[in-house]
Amino acid sequence: MGPVLAGVLQLLALIGALALAYIPLGTYMAKVYSSDKHWRVEKWTYRAIGANPDTEMTWTAYLRGVLAFSAVGVLFLYLLQRLQGILPGSLGFDSVNPAQSFNTAVSFVTNTNWQSYYGEQTMGHVVQTAGLAVQNFVSAAVGIAVAVALVRGFARSRTGELGNFWADLVRGTIRILVPGAAIAAIVLVACGVIQNFSGIHEVGQFMGGTQQWNGGAVASQEAIKEFGTNGGGYFNANSAHPFENPTPFTNLFEIFLLLVIPFALTRTFGVMVGSVKQGYAILATMATIWVGFVALMMWTEFAHHGPALQLAGGAMEGKEVRFGVGSSSIFAVSTTLTSTGAVDSFHSSFTGLGGGITVLGMQLGEIAPGGTGSGLYGMLIMAVIAVFIAGLMVGRTPEYLGKKIGTREIKLAACYILITPALVLVLAAISMALPTPPHSMLNSGAHGFSEVLYAFTSAANNNGSAFAGLNANTDWYNTMLGVAMLLGRFLPMVFVLALAGSLAEQRPVPETAGTLRTNKPLFVGLLVGAILIITGLTYFPALALGPLAEGLAS
Numbered sequence: 001m002g003p004v005l006a007g008v009l010q011l012l013a014l015i016g017a018l019a020l021a022y023i024p025l026g027t028y029m030a031k032v033y034s035s036d037k038h039w040r041v042e043k044w045t046y047r048a049i050g051a052n053p054d055t056e057m058t059w060t061a062y063l064r065g066v067l068a069f070s071a072v073g074v075l076f077l078y079l080l081q082r083l084q085g086i087l088p089g090s091l092g093f094d095s096v097n098p099a100q101s102f103n104t105a106v107s108f109v110t111n112t113n114w115q116s117y118y119g120e121q122t123m124g125h126v127v128q129t130a131g132l133a134v135q136n137f138v139s140a141a142v143g144i145a146v147a148v149a150l151v152r153g154f155a156r157s158r159t160g161e162l163g164n165f166w167a168d169l170v171r172g173t174i175r176i177l178v179p180g181a182a183i184a185a186i187v188l189v190a191c192g193v194i195q196n197f198s199g200i201h202e203v204g205q206f207m208g209g210t211q212q213w214n215g216g217a218v219a220s221q222e223a224i225k226e227f228g229t230n231g232g233g234y235f236n237a238n239s240a241h242p243f244e245n246p247t248p249f250t251n252l253f254e255i256f257l258l259l260v261i262p263f264a265l266t267r268t269f270g271v272m273v274g275s276v277k278q279g280y281a282i283l284a285t286m287a288t289i290w291v292g293f294v295a296l297m298m299w300t301e302f303a304h305h306g307p308a309l310q311l312a313g314g315a316m317e318g319k320e321v322r323f324g325v326g327s328s329s330i331f332a333v334s335t336t337l338t339s340t341g342a343v344d345s346f347h348s349s350f351t352g353l354g355g356g357i358t359v360l361g362m363q364l365g366e367i368a369p370g371g372t373g374s375g376l377y378g379m380l381i382m383a384v385i386a387v388f389i390a391g392l393m394v395g396r397t398p399e400y401l402g403k404k405i406g407t408r409e410i411k412l413a414a415c416y417i418l419i420t421p422a423l424v425l426v427l428a429a430i431s432m433a434l435p436t437p438p439h440s441m442l443n444s445g446a447h448g449f450s451e452v453l454y455a456f457t458s459a460a461n462n463n464g465s466a467f468a469g470l471n472a473n474t475d476w477y478n479t480m481l482g483v484a485m486l487l488g489r490f491l492p493m494v495f496v497l498a499l500a501g502s503l504a505e506q507r508p509v510p511e512t513a514g515t516l517r518t519n520k521p522l523f524v525g526l527l528v529g530a531i532l533i534i535t536g537l538t539y540f541p542a543l544a545l546g547p548l549a550e551g552l553a554s
Contacts, residue, residue, distance in 0.1 A: 007326015026267020059501030113232030140228030143373030153500030231341030318349025339371030341464025356547025
């Protein structure tokens, strides 16, 4: 079997597995967030945090809950790292320095999971499990909660109430993420991923010497890392490390985990708004972009230019021989089109155009299918923009799901799509203009600029992957990337929840003969086109200086 056919068959198997999980998982999540009953463990949790889960919240109250909970998470994780040197189970590691502690705390709370450190040489068991792993669960639950609040904004009318943040947070964690990650962890352990709390020990004989490795609760963290679209690895090599991802099967299983919730949430959306066809339209949009990007990536990485690539069967530099070009291409596209950021290959070693595809995938806004929750609410914002464009074309007041898209709604949507590009381009430009930050670049020229552009694109879009040629463990990058992650996560949430509140207050508008059918292929095409055109107009100059220049020169 040739490598191209193997890659295509893996893609088809992945699509089949996602299709099987789509309806049951999506319907189950809709029931979770629509139920008025509380599990006993949930009641204990509400009592412990002093929350009344039956109290409805306006969008401002919901936002205060999101910000307050996240602020406490940042503070707790920061202190945990700063105190690591005196904690049990630290494996002898010192406390993490202030700039890196800030960067890491912000990274995991914002579901970015950017890592400017070597995991196996920096973090002990307590920080990994009580700090990083906990945030892998709750940061994902926060994203789903905000998406559900926006869905309620479309589904409800003549009310300013969007549900209860604390109830949505707890239910998402206990009913969805914990059981899903537990099942995934068992599968990973059965397939060879390690799960222990052993200390540092010497293993094997290598070139006349030994190598030191520490163990850890890797399988459980790997499971939620992918299932919650987090991405932070226990080891520096991330999902290319055999302790995290030992076989081709685990590789494909991890890709499935990072895609299954974002895709299934479109079913949740359709059920909650009372029209599964609307969910299918959003799913079709996400799937079209994802499959298109996978096909482009495979084409660029399998293209045979020169005898070395012909003998290797593709651009094998930076790729694991266990997985090959096809599987690595699927993983790279999936992890950058979601907010996962996990890697099973070295993105900086992809071909120039292949590296550009990973950057462009993040610049779309992490919406195809995007992160847990953030992908859905990002795509719904783009749907609002597409409906507005269609309304301008035919001279009609735009409507989506029975709600008018007026001046207030389109301003909020516009602010949402502008904030992240502004962060990426401004901070990347400043980093290139100042005398010291460019010293962190491993390469010069177009590829060096791509390293910086990739870093800020990844941070502001809460992805977390990197070209890795950039030394980001400096005070400048730890601080500025931390700022990008904070603003890139929570400023868009402000506009999403404000839009949800505005929509929930409206009276539903009945459909007429002139209403745009947003559950038809025509709208899917319009939405895909709007996403690609808006992203292209925003980022093309920067891409032309980096990945495109490198790709055309090779």
